[in-house]
Amino acid sequence: LDQPERFDMLIGRLKERGHRMTPQRMAVLKILTGSTEHLTAEQIHKRVVKKFPMTSLATVYKTVNLLKEMGEVIELHFGSDSNRYDAAKPYSHPHLICTSCQEILDPDIESIRDLPQQIAEQYGYKIVGHRLDFFGTCPACQAKESRSSSVPNIR
Numbered sequence: 001l002d003q004p005e006r007f008d009m010l011i012g013r014l015k016e017r018g019h020r021m022t023p024q025r026m027a028v029l030k031i032l033t034g035s036t037e038h039l040t041a042e043q044i045h046k047r048v049v050k051k052f053p054m055t056s057l058a059t060v061y062k063t064v065n066l067l068k069e070m071g072e073v074i075e076l077h078f079g080s081d082s083n084r085y086d087a088a089k090p091y092s093h094p095h096l097i098c099t100s101c102q103e104i105l106d107p108d109i110e111s112i113r114d115l116p117q118q119i120a121e122q123y124g125y126k127i128v129g130h131r132l133d134f135f136g137t138c139p140a141c142q143a144k145e146s147r148s149s150s151v152p153n154i155r
């Protein structure tokens with residue numbers, strides 16, 4: 001499903017379950033489904049209040065938790081940092097994580113895509129999910145690092 005379809009589908013499912021769709025809740029949903037950035041609840045909140053200043057962080061958490069119960073968002077834990085959310089792809093998928101700026105990407109590589117199937121075949125498991133995280137430094141942070149570690153010009 002592309003983003004607008006997914007947004008509509010989730011609204012439909014929430015309504016079916018008897019949840020009232022407030023404009024604030026819709027805004028949270030729109031940001032969640034429309035972003036590939038793997039936002040924290042705080043980041044989602046910051047974006048929602050731009051349009052709906054009265055929205056509480058609790059509203060964001062309530063909506064995220066509802067989607068979690070429905071299996072429509074994945075939550076990524078990273079030690080003591082805030083959890084990150086991905087509602088664009090609510091199924092197991094690999095992540096590429098910059099340990100310097102905390103950017104998270106969804107690498108789409110054929111050999112990784114085939115991995116669950118290969119593992120299922122080789123070990124006879126019925127695979128229901130996986131965690132596959134690649135940690136490193138993104139190109140932008142690498143550039144910053146090499147600039148800051150270079151010897152400063154002394155005139």
Ligand SMILES: [Zn+2]
Pocket residue numbers: 098099100101102103137138139140141142
């Ligand atoms: Zn980075």
Ligand SMILES: [Zn+2]
Pocket residue numbers: 038086089093094095105106
């Ligand atoms: Zn993701």
